[in-house]
Amino acid sequence: MFYQKVIDEFTSISKEIVGENLTGIYLHGSMAMNCFNPEKSDIDLLIVIENDITDVQKMAFMNQVVMMNEQAPAKGLEISIVKRKYCKPFVFPTPFELHFSPMHLPWFRDNPEDYVKNMRGVDKDLAAHFTIINRYGIVLYGESIENVFGEVMKKVYVESIWFDIENAREDITNQPMYITLNLCRAVAFLKEGLCLSKQLGGEWGIAHLPERYHPLILQALNCYKTKQTMQADLELADQFAYEMLTTIRFEKEQIES
Template identity: 80%
Template sequence: MLYQNVIDEFIDMSKEIIGYKLTGIYLHGSMAMNCFNPEKSDIDLLIVIENDITHVQKMEFMKQTVKLNEQAPGKGLEISIVKREYCKPFVYPTPFELHFSPIHLEWFRDNPENYVENMKGEDKDLAAHFTIINRYGIMLYGEQIENIFGEVSKKDYVESVWFDVEDAREDIANEPMNMTLNLCRVLALLKEDLCLSKQKGGEWGIAHMPERYHSLILQALDCYKTNQIMQEDIEIVGQFADEMLTIIRSEKEQIEK
């Protein structure tokens, strides 16, 4: 597995710092779904703990994670720590004890005490992460997935992925590749109850979306698999986002009734 050394170091570090409170470590995201691209993907990890970890443990965990992030792929590590009690039965929105991704790196470096004290709360994204773990996840350490993670309802999963795309009309201009593929996989979920990676979502889009958008989706797929930077006509990506959001809203409303 690519970056196996990083994953092994992460496991050893987590075991040493969290100790007997560590229930398990689970890999999800593109690496678990066999569509990992080191230029475009991050490494998604979720830690489950039995009960509270201390401020000191959190601080040491963050210090080691930041160091390890330097060895990770371009998009880095994304990590959440969650208590077992919120995993089965699943609680939504899901409380978390600590979170890290590179977008928060500056906050930690500037004020680590503040970060460790305040980086906790509820995260709607965890419904999507738990769903991926249940279907594709890899147990790296600890208890088996089926013993830890309860079922996520389709309603909670849909709300979680909607949270990622609801601003697609604005976001697609800055992130055309990610938003194009995300919109495809969200629609695949709503229409056919499919839990897909970005890559598989794009492939689904080619099979199901109007031909006028095929070149856009194909370009997004090519960029996702390679080092290319996606450059597409702003008007076309805007039209695509508008049309997809209209359909997604309609499908989502049907599920919520």
């Protein structure tokens, strides 16, 4: 497995810092779904704990995570710590005790005490992460996925998807590869109930979405699999985002009604 040393070190350090309060450590995302590209993917990890952890533990954990992030792929590590009681039965939006991704590095480096104290709250994205864990997750340590994670209702998962892509028309200009593939897999879920990776979502899009968008999707897939940066036809990308959002919004309303 790519970056096995980083994953092993993360598991070891988490066990050491959290101790007996640790329920389990779970790998999800592209690495669990067998479409990991070290140039374009991050390493997605979820820690489940039984009870509160202290700010001292959080600080020790964050100091280690920041160092490990330097050895991670270009997009780094994405980590959440969640209490078991919010996992089964699943609670939405899901409370978390601590979160890290590279976008938050400046905050931690500028004021680590403030970060440790205030980087907590609720995260709608966790519904999508839990769904992936239930279908593809890998146990790195601790209890089985079946024992720890409850079912994420379709309505809740759809809301999590919408939260991620509702600004796609604006975002596709700056993140054409990510948004294009995310829209494909969102439509695949809503149309056929498929829970796909970005890569498989793009491949589904080629097979099922209008032919006029195939060049855009093929370009996104090629960039996802390589080191290339996507330079999209912005007019076509905007049309694609508009049409997919219209489809997603309609399907979402049907589920909610």
